[in-house]
Amino acid sequence: MPSLFRKRRLMVVLIGFIILVALIGFSIRDRASLSTPEKFLQDTVGWMQTIIHKPISVVDHTVDNIQDMFAIYEQNKVLKARLSEYKGVIRENQRLKSDNADLRKTIDKSEALKDYSPIQATVIARSSDRWFEQMTINKGEEHGVKKDMAVMTSDGLVGKIKAAGAFHSTVQLLSGFDRSNKISSWVVREGKEEAFGLIEGYDDESGRLLLEGIKLDEELEKGDTVISSGLGGVFPSDLRIGTVEEVVNDQFGLTKTAYVEPFADLFDINHVIVVDRAAETIEPKNSSEGDDS
Structure with missing residues (x-):
């Protein structure tokens, strides 16, 4: 009895394998159109992919935007620091120019005071x-x-x-x-x-x-x-x-x-x-x- 059960189970596995191979061969052959079950299965898979892809895409774009915002914020900080340094250099340059002009005028005046x-x-x-x-x-x-x-x-x-x-x-x-x-x-x-x-x-x-x-x-x-x-x-x-x-x-x-x-x-x-x-x-x-x- 146990031997007969094992034989039946083996036969079922073999028959299932044969059916699977046949279905695979049937599905991969060149055909003008898909069968109704195949169409239904393809559309179902496509809808599921669309439903799953949209939130993933939104999250992905959001993460990218946040990363871009942080990058822009850091760049803005660097630019502000450089702008502040640049303004400081301009003010220092203007002050030095003014001092230089004063010194030149003073030196010229000193050279003019020949009797003193x-x-x-x-x-x-x-x-x-x-x-x-x-x-x-x-x-x-x-x-x-x-x-x-x-x-x-x-x-x-x-x-x-x-x-x-x-x-x-x-x-x-x-x-x-x-x-x-x-x-x-x-x-x-x-x-x-x-x-x-x-x-x-x-x-x-x-x-x-x-x-x-x-x-x-x-x-x-x-x-x-x-x-x-x-x-x-x-x-x-x-x-x-x-x-x-x-x-x-x-x-x-x-x-x-x-x-x-x-x-x-x-x-x-x-x-x-x-x-x-x-x-x-x-x-x-x-x-x-x-x-x-």
Whole structure:
């Protein structure tokens, strides 16, 4: 009995194998069209593949998009960092160009001061509570700087040495001048002799220097140039100070006062020249005299 069962099972397996081979051979042969079961099976498989493919495709695209977003974010960070560096380089380049221009002008001015010994210096500090009155430079007595020496930029006079240390000095700016600080000056007029006056202060409201002691009969015009006269033995002569902007009679009506616009920007100073007076004091050009102090 068991032997008969095994034989039947073997026969079933053989018959099934033969049917399978026949079906395979039938399916792979060249035919004009598929049978209905084959069509149904093919469509079913196609629909299942479509259903499975769509979410997989969506997920795949989403992952790709997320990866692209992270890549773009990283690239954006790098570009921003490089842009920030580039802007920093531009600002630094502009600052260096400005400093270079200032230094060139200062050097050119130093070469022009043939009668004097120029000492080039850099501003290293300005007092917060006395910003408009004084500043500190990086040259002192060891470099030849002494008290009361004139200090100028390439544009014009800005002040004088108030106190000289060994390696640093304090500069009293023209904007901090009062009647205790005087500069004897000439007003240069076209076609006329120079008119004498004294720089004796600074008008805070207008931001202009006060040139006082001008004779009543002197006719000054707007734009006339004011230079140092060299009288008094402290400030050298021919240092540019400013231009006349306005002329008024003093409160007593005995002399005139001129408001002088400084050539130099007193509030934006980076490099200066300390003028060591080596030239001899010039003789007065008219009967009026004054002392630098």
